[in-house]
Amino acid sequence: MDRIQFKVNGLSCSVGCEVSSDVTLLDYIREYLKLKGTKYMCREAGCGGCIVTVKRPPTLPYAVNSCMTPVTSCHGWEITTIEEVGNRKKGYHPLQTTLAKTNGTQCGYCSPSWVMSMYSLLQTNPKITMMEIEKSLASNTCRCTGYRPILEAFRKFAKDAPRPIELPDIEDLQICKKSGEVCNKSNCEEEEWCIVDKEGIFSDVIQFRLKDNRLWVRVNYVRDIFSILLREGDDSYMLVCGNTAKGVYPIDEYPRVLIDVSAVQELKGYTIDQNLIVNAGNTLTEFLNILQKVSSEEYFGYLQKLYDHILVVAHIPVRNVGSIAGNLMIKHQHNSFSSDIFLLLETVGAQITIQNAFSFKRTMTMQQFLRTDMRGHVIWNIMLPPLNNNYRLVTFKIMPRSANAHALINAGFLYKLRGSDNTVRQATIVYGALSPTFIHAAATERYLVGKKIFSNEVLQIALKILEQELVVVENPPDPSVDYRKKVALGLFYKSLLQIMPENCIGPRYRSGAINLRDTRPLSRASQVYDTKPQQWPVNQPIMKVEALIQCAGEAYYTEDIPSFPYEVYCAFALSTIAVGDLVSIDSSKALKYPGVIAVYTAKDIPGINSFTPPDSFLYSANEEVLCSGPVQYYNQPIAIVVAETRHIADRAAKLVTATYKNVKKPVLDVRETQGDSRKSKLYTEVNATEKGDDVTKNVKGMNSIYGQYHFVMETLTCVIKPSDEGLDVYCATQWLEGVQLMISRALKIDQNRIDVHNRRVGGAYGIKMSRCIQGAVASALVVTKLNRPCRFIQSLTTNMRAVGKRLPCVVNFDADINNSGVIQSINFNLYEDNGYKTNEQFTLLGTGAYNNAYKKSRWNYKSYDSITDTAKNTWARAPGTLEHIAMAELVMEQIAYETSQDPLDVRLANLDPEYEELRGMVNDVLLTSDYKKRRAFVDDFNKDNRWKKRGLRFALLRWTPLGGINVCVNVSVYRGDGTVIITHGSIEMGQGINTRAVQVAAYILKIPVDKIVVKENNTVIAPNVSLSGGSITSLNVVVGVRRACEELMRRLQPIRDQMDNPTWEQLITKAHQDNVDLQSHGFTRTDEEYPFPVYGVTLVETEVDVITGEFQVVRVDLCQDAGQSINPEIDIGQVEGSFIMGMGYWTCERLVYAPTGELLSDRSWDYHVPLAGDIPQDWRVCLRKNSYSSDAIFGAKSIGEPPICMAVAVGLSIREALVAARLESGIPTTQWFQEDGPYTVDRNFLLASTKIEDFKFK
């Protein structure tokens, strides 16, 4: 029987008929080999969590997304996972130690994959530069750190780093004696690399029937493809090359026959006759290499442009396996796909060669290819023509973020000019992403021929023709037709600016030729804080205690728990209406699906059908686990499907259908709830206590902001097994007790029979506070029904669709002000969108922050709890406070614009005397940021440049923490060696709670930090502990640890007094002999508070490309009040991560809903969080000097949430740039415009309100 053979970390592996078509390399590594260091999240090559290194001769080792690779594709591969790179036994790799030491991990879930990406990069290119590193890490997402420390760590390995770190294993890559290059053994006769026997790799066709009855065939020749198609029929087949197309269009069910063509050498390589003929099986990385090599040949210089463009297609791991043919076939199958490869080939007039079993090779144009029935055909190659110097090629790809995103619009322009006078002899104008059919702007192309192109008149006529002929169709969640149409015109103009001699362009217009992406320098950053060595280890910037194991993949998360015998998997089936009554559920189709075990609905829940405890702090209502009748929002869970595998559960969940009645149109927008007493209820009001009488102007406004998905790298996950007494629950949660309590109530099991465990979570930001309990209760139901262990890993799409997010809100205000912009009185009404139900008390959280730092006595504040027909919105980093603070900052901005004053002056004029301290911080930032000079520079820049505009804006912050919470600390000392363990019942989610606990314990016990470890938390050792969140948990844990340690020290004191200056170990031995209890307890109460204000000041400079809407964050100066930090490095990390999450909220993270309430941006493909290339180019963070809260918490302050509130400054800064652009279109700066939601690329473009007539050369 044929089998696929490969190696993982040197271990020989083989697979065959025992695996199904959907088993990926990721599944194999994690589930078959039980190597859990490789993580995952999206399973669509979007997040980078799953990267491994592959050696596949003759190419150098490279990174791949293991979630994309069918394990049956791995024949002959040598795979390295994080476990092999370095570990606690053989020692950690310098990449791991450097990342850990540079504070490059927080929750640590993404860390192994960052190491693997960098490890692969260095294997591929040991001589990599710092800039190349920054540009190459687009494949990975980190939602916690804000990327700065990761880039800083990895840049140390660049050849041009100030003191480059040399890697032993990289040096091992030999220089080939024959070629003088790094030896990839490709040309060597002695094929030492051959890791499975040659026959194994190069024998004939390998074929076997997979477990799910698909035929897998691995071929080496194209003729084999045809013979298999002839034998098996071509009704249902797929040629599998990189298998990455499923990251674009997910594949639910593979076809009947799968032919692995990745090893077909005929489809690799290239030749040059007159044309450059590139075989279509080349990966995009191979294509890049070919383009670079051939671009030095005469007539092929233009290939460099293609090279530059393809560098922003997908990201390196996808390009390493994704092929040219695969890309073109996506375009063939889905004409609306904005394929960059198709666009480039069509622009340069390339042709394509295909063949089927019965025909000779046929060569055709790219457009003919789109119209050709490709059934039974193979793409052989593409042919790129030679182009002489008369041709000018320009291409664009406009993305919502720096990289790893499909084009919002892409365009290619090829002009053949007569050298003497720039008369157009031939023009090609190609667009992608406008409509499935619109490719060429043929009328404009025709018009341009014979015209002298660099004249304003010709340009304007061409633009009019182009505008008329563009066909753009809606394609949600992609941006509006209006944007794509208008920006298409802009790109045409930009293409001409780029080919025009610079001295022919009027100086103000020159900036239009520049692509912002091309000008981004190497990022730089600084972090400034004070630390007092006399207090160490408290206040010491020590490395996070778990950092190394996180970087090595040795830190365990919920899903890493090994599978249990007879384990089952589940998935939620979701409603397909938003409002109505659920009449019946039909699970018959799902139950017939092979591998499905059961489907349960609300009726199966024996107790209370709820996952939120109304009798808990901040909760007031029950929320249904499974819909029992009234449907509240689109994609509400209605049933839970149980199956043998996760893939089957996910698939079968889609087969569950339901009938509904009384279906109504949902209300989705919080703005619609204003003034509707059924939809909005007054939560609280605070009346002004005074009023100024210097009224010279009235300013009114309405601003709204919308949701944000948490984008946790570890989605909601729960593993439950029957235990001796009841249930053992392993849950990715921020709230152990909540999980225990609600399982107990829903299943009528005593709480003491349910043990809930958690070691750490892979990111949380609020989504794991209560939303995780829904899945936990559902999977507990499954366990009790079947008496089998159950694993419930919610997919990214389910998480995005079925779970609520950051609360949208709308504010309307009406302010009387004086000439200086000082508010005399203001009515400020804020509506928080709770989703379908008010439950978690977010309005309460924001109420303390409504005036931010501005004179409270004059604010008449009302807040309303609104409900809409959407998923119940939930905790998301700084819930309530972010909305209130942002809205207050927007009021200040509007006053500043409408009165033409400096917005900082307006802010300071309105500053509440109670928060005078903030003025000092502002003054510091003014000085360190060089504000005055930069203000003048930005003003001049905006005057001098028509097509690039800058903004420079402040945001101020005043934040107060919630009250106390219950934590339950146990400190235990072992008599044998004096080592100490701590448990606290709270959740380590990257905020460094464990490290802070260790530092405080070490300080009080006066022992080294490495004598102390923090252990897993569970409800056995820590009952009734409150949820972890609100930036107060760390501080409460500090208090609890302090109490427990002080108690221990009290008990030890009499023993110490009897001894002569004993060592800690001697003291403990003696104490044990004297029957001292070496375990102590520290409890914190909900009525204990350590109130303190947290201040912050942030100045953000941005630059916007007015022609495209793209932007760059040029510089950020951020000063954060962290009190006297317990660990300044960790706090810096919290500041940076929080700020970047906020930057995403204000710039690129947009949730798009259909009118039915269905979320359309539900994948990494169309929901974009910032990546490493998006962070500020120059990023200066400081912790406020000489700040202190109270002794009980060592002077520290809350840190996780406040900085996100200042990211509004990014939006405000972009707004200033847009105001400058609008001024050019005649819109006065005093005219406020409303922008609801993030300043995305498309919105920026539209808000700039550019007139086509303004597209000029001079």
Ligand SMILES: Cc1cc2nc3c(=O)[nH]c(=O)nc-3n(C[C@H](O)[C@H](O)[C@H](O)COP(=O)(O)OP(=O)(O)OC[C@H]3O[C@@H](n4cnc5c(N)ncnc54)[C@H](O)[C@@H]3O)c2cc1C
């Ligand atoms: C995260 C991500 C980001 C991406 N970003 C971009 C982007 O910005 N721009 C862009 O243009 N693309 C982008 N892509 C698409 C990417 O380029 C393609 O997924 C890749 O090129 C497909 O190649 P493959 O070898 O993996 O195809 P596969 O998935 O293996 O196959 C895809 C299809 O091609 C067919 N096929 C394969 N080889 C042949 C052949 N020789 N002859 C005939 N049919 C064949 C198969 O039958 C199948 O139907 C992105 C993809 C991902 C996952």
Ligand code: FES
């Ligand atoms: S899990 Fe593979 S990239 Fe997200």
Ligand code: FES
């Ligand atoms: S540390 Fe990167 S996602 Fe948490």
